[in-house]
Each structure stands twice: as C-alpha cells, then as structure tokens.
Amino acid sequence: MFKTIGVFGKYQDTSVEKPVKLLTAHLEAKGINVKLGHTTAEEITRDLPQEIMHESLTSDIDLAIVIGGDGTLLHVARRMAEKNVPVAGINLGTLGFLTDIPQSDMLSEIDQIIEGNYQLENRIMLQVKVVRNGQVMYEDNALNDIVIGRYALEKLIKWQVQVNGQFVTSARSDGVILATPTGSTAYALSAGGAIVHPGTDVISMVPVSPHTLSNRPITLPANSKVELSIHxxxxxxxxVSTDGLIGYNLIGDELVEITRSPYSVKLVHTENYNYFAMLRAKLGWGSER
Structure with a gap:
C-alpha cells in the first residue's frame, strides 16, 4: 500500500496544472498523503496545501508519479533510484517511451496501481567518472546514456576506448554514446544503434557520425568497464553529458570511466503494459495481421 505519494509536474511548466490538481485531489480523497515534487512550477503549487518536496527529500515517499514527458521522468527517476523509490509516468508529451500511462486513463490506471495491480520493472543505470591524475573530477549516474560529444562544431573528437583493459578501437567522430537498454530508443537510436529490450543487461556503444564507416555500434555485457580517452x-x-545534461567539459588529459551503476530505476506499469505494443505505437510499426 502506498501511504505517501510524490506528484511531480512537468519541469516548471504550468500547462500541467489541471492534471496535477486532479490527481492530487483524487489521491487525497483516498486517504493518501500527497507531496508535490520539486519539478512542479510554483504557479501551480502556491494555492495547494500539500507539502512541497525539495529535491533531496525522497526517502519519505513510497511512490513517485511524474506527469509530463520522458525528460522530467529521467530527472526524477535518477533521484528516486538512490532511495529505491518506484516511479510511474503519465504521458503528456509526444513519444513517451518511459511515461506510458495516457492522460485520458490517468485516474483509472493509478487506481489499479494503488490497489496493487501493477508490474515492477528494474532498469539498469550507468555510472560515469572523469578521472585526471588519479583524482575523480566528475561523477554521475544516467538512466538513458552517457555521451562524450564534441564541444566545438568545427572539430571532430579523437578518441580511443578500452573494455576491461583490452583495446577496442580508436576513432574520429562527433562523439560516442554509451547507452543502457532504456536509452537505446533515445539518442543512440537516432545515431544508428539497435533497439535493445529493457530486460537485457547490456551496454550499447554507438559512435556518432564516425569519420570511417568501419566504426559500428557494439553491444557489451553490463558488467564491462569502459575506459575512454580523448586525444x-x-x-x-x-x-561529458548524462541523460542529455552537460556535466563536465574535457580538456584532453582525462580518462572517462563508464560502468554499471550500483543504482537501478524501478518503473511501475499497470498489468496491461506491453513493451512491444508500446514500440509499435511510438514507432509506427505495422499491426498484427
């Protein structure tokens, strides 16, 4: 039973006011304590009596519900992972690979979850460390991907990579993506990577616009240690960016280490959730004949 639920509106966007207030009132009517997440715009929260939850306060909720798009869910899920709090997503965006509950079915599907009729899915995360002279300069975790991208438009990145201490390749490209199965339908997909089922424990390495056609995406075991250097x-x-947010600017003498994160994201789906049906709907694949 979920006794305290955090409701997170689309990041600082007042357009979600109606569904946020509707869901909040619906949950409170069921005797559930509701806290509003830090992503919710102040214009929405100021006339609601619920406690506002600061970004660091996640351990006192049993479930996080995100009303918005995949970007907001990524932001929230990364923080919930550290406290082992499950996350459900209500889709107000366009694609919505992660926010899979349609707004039109919001109340009925949330009721199903509250009543215990749901699936809990673990999604692996990646951890990145930027090391210079043995010192960790930057560290973060990502649900979608870690991207090493070029900073200046006129220059390609010269990079080389080792996996578990073994040299793999060197290349010149716009960058390189290290993606989880969750992130395989994000930037990695547009860069030519394969769609990877979220139930697999792998890391996809996808070069971005490599200078030679022989550099192709490769799939690695999730327990691999990937070490990438810039020349x-x-x-x-x-x-270096994590889930689309630039986190650290490189100068060329660092080692970028990427491993499986000790954290994982727990996504909550209703019992009728079907991953392949979601792919067909989002990517326009053909229906069953």
Whole structure:
C-alpha cells in the first residue's frame, strides 16, 4: 500500500496544472498523503496545501508519479533510484517511451496501481567518472546514456576506448554514446544503434557520425568497464553529458570511466503494459495481421 505519494509536474511548466490538481485531489480523497515534487512550477503549487518536496527529500515517499514527458521522468527517476523509490509516468508529451500511462486513463490506471495491480520493472543505470591524475573530477549516474560529444562544431573528437583493459578501437567522430537498454530508443537510436529490450543487461556503444564507416555500434555485457580517452588536448574539446545534461567539459588529459551503476530505476506499469505494443505505437510499426 502506498501511504505517501510524490506528484511531480512537468519541469516548471504550468500547462500541467489541471492534471496535477486532479490527481492530487483524487489521491487525497483516498486517504493518501500527497507531496508535490520539486519539478512542479510554483504557479501551480502556491494555492495547494500539500507539502512541497525539495529535491533531496525522497526517502519519505513510497511512490513517485511524474506527469509530463520522458525528460522530467529521467530527472526524477535518477533521484528516486538512490532511495529505491518506484516511479510511474503519465504521458503528456509526444513519444513517451518511459511515461506510458495516457492522460485520458490517468485516474483509472493509478487506481489499479494503488490497489496493487501493477508490474515492477528494474532498469539498469550507468555510472560515469572523469578521472585526471588519479583524482575523480566528475561523477554521475544516467538512466538513458552517457555521451562524450564534441564541444566545438568545427572539430571532430579523437578518441580511443578500452573494455576491461583490452583495446577496442580508436576513432574520429562527433562523439560516442554509451547507452543502457532504456536509452537505446533515445539518442543512440537516432545515431544508428539497435533497439535493445529493457530486460537485457547490456551496454550499447554507438559512435556518432564516425569519420570511417568501419566504426559500428557494439553491444557489451553490463558488467564491462569502459575506459575512454580523448586525444584532442585542447581546452573544452569535448564534454561529458548524462541523460542529455552537460556535466563536465574535457580538456584532453582525462580518462572517462563508464560502468554499471550500483543504482537501478524501478518503473511501475499497470498489468496491461506491453513493451512491444508500446514500440509499435511510438514507432509506427505495422499491426498484427
């Protein structure tokens, strides 16, 4: 039974006011304590009596419900993972690979979850560390992907990669993506990577616009240690981003280490959730004949 639920509106967007207030009132009528997440715009929260939950306060809720798109869910889920709090997503966006509950069915499907009729799915995360002279300069976790991308438009990145201490390849490209199965339908997909079922424990490495056609995506075991170095040796030659957010600018003398994160995201789906049906709907695949 979920006694305290955090409701997170689409990041600082007042357009979600109606569904946020509707869901909040619906949950309170069932005797559930509701806290509003830090992503929700102040214009929405100021006339609601519920406690506002600061970004660091996640351990006192049993479930997080995100009303918005995949971007907001990514932001919230990364923080919930550290406290082992499950996350459900209500889709107000367009694609919605992660926010799978349609707004039109919001109350009925949330009721199903509250009554215990749901699936709990574990999604692996990645951890990135940027190391210089043995010192960790930057560290973060990602649900979708870690991207090493070029900082200046006019220069390709010169990089090489080792997996578990074994040299794999060197290349020049716009960047390289290390993606989880969750992230295989994000940036990695547009860069030519394969769609990977979220039930598999793998890491996809996808070069972005490589200078030679022989550099292809490769799938690695999730317990791999990927070490990537940049050879440009100029300030701000490249950057490291986690789930689309630039986290650290590289100067060329760092080692970027990517491993499986100790955390995982628990996604809550209703019992009628079907991954392949979701793919067909989002990607326009053909229906069964």
């Amino acid at each position: 440009n040796k100029t300030p701000n030659c490249a950057h």
